Amino acid sequence: MTSGSALESQTNLKSSIQDSNKITNHNDPVIQAKDLKKVYLVGKQPVFALNGVSFEIERGEFCAIVGTSGSGKSTLLNLLAGLEPPSKGNIIINQKSIIGLSENKLVNFRRDHVGFIFQSFNLIPNMSAWENVALPLIFRGTPVAERKKIAIKMLDQLGLKTHIYHKPNELSGGQQQRVGIARALVVNPAIVFADEPTGNLDSVTSSEIMLLMQQISKDNNQTLIMVTHDDYLAQYADRIFRISDGKIIGIEKGSQNEQ
Numbered sequence: 001m002t003s004g005s006a007l008e009s010q011t012n013l014k015s016s017i018q019d020s021n022k023i024t025n026h027n028d029p030v031i032q033a034k035d036l037k038k039v040y041l042v043g044k045q046p047v048f049a050l051n052g053v054s055f056e057i058e059r060g061e062f063c064a065i066v067g068t069s070g071s072g073k074s075t076l077l078n079l080l081a082g083l084e085p086p087s088k089g090n091i092i093i094n095q096k097s098i099i100g101l102s103e104n105k106l107v108n109f110r111r112d113h114v115g116f117i118f119q120s121f122n123l124i125p126n127m128s129a130w131e132n133v134a135l136p137l138i139f140r141g142t143p144v145a146e147r148k149k150i151a152i153k154m155l156d157q158l159g160l161k162t163h164i165y166h167k168p169n170e171l172s173g174g175q176q177q178r179v180g181i182a183r184a185l186v187v188n189p190a191i192v193f194a195d196e197p198t199g200n201l202d203s204v205t206s207s208e209i210m211l212l213m214q215q216i217s218k219d220n221n222q223t224l225i226m227v228t229h230d231d232y233l234a235q236y237a238d239r240i241f242r243i244s245d246g247k248i249i250g251i252e253k254g255s256q257n258e259q
């Protein structure tokens with residue numbers, strides 16, 4: 001290589017590092033919630049599900065939203081995922097507001113950036129583990145052979161390589177949820193939302209799933225937002241947001257997290 005082309009490639013490298021820093025700047029919040037309010041009308045009676053919620057979440061953070069039943073946790077998650085609009089306030093994801101986007105744009109936003117993990121696993125009963133995991137890839141137009149390869153790799157990472165052909169009813173609760181997690185992660189989303197992901201699991205399995213989620217968000221630099229009523233499980237998160245009557249009443253660090 002001549003010194004001229006070495007210099008040129010060095011310059012290219014430098015500018016590509018600068019570009020990638022622009023994209024993955026750790027100080028840029030991936031999610032900003034600004035004074036979010038959500039009012040439901042039940043008959044003529046207003047119900048204030050969220051009453052002025054503001055926070056910022058950084059890329060790669062694992063955050064738990066903790067509160068009792070009815071405190072507004074699921075409402076907050078639905079708003080952040082663009083599933084429901086707020087009554088007031090703004091939600092900025094990757095420096096762009098998602099408020100006022102058309103339904104089409106919101107569908108694309110969720111398909112390209114968001115993964116969901118559900119309390120009830122939401123697996124398709126007559127599909128095998130790998131077929132369930134591969135489902136989101138169909139919407140991306142990935143060919144079947146490649147879908148299968150990616151799904152099996154994902155299941156392998158979650159310790160389920162020997163169970164790829166099992167149907168959901170042939171798996172334990174913890175295994176089903178690992179399939180659910182694999183399906184949420186298969187498109188490598190920047191943000192993963194989990195609403196009471198261990199609500200149907202025993203305490204030992206729940207802790208295992210928490211450790212897995214902790215590891216995944218670190219390994220892939222994915223932002224993980226988990227809603228739970230369980231204070232113990234919340235301790236696995238980097239940060240815990242306490243919510244009560246639709247307001248954040250405290251933010252603290254998780255104690256089951258070495259950082």
Ligand code: ADP
Pocket residue numbers: 040041042047048049067068069070071072073074075076
């Ligand atoms: P959590 O997930 O913490 O249990 P939710 O976010 O589901 O709480 O609900 C917060 C409050 O908003 C509750 O008082 C609930 O009854 C009310 N709420 C939630 N969704 C609706 C809805 N679609 N219509 C009317 N009220 C609702």
Ligand code: MG
Pocket residue numbers: 073074075
């Ligand atoms: Mg809920």
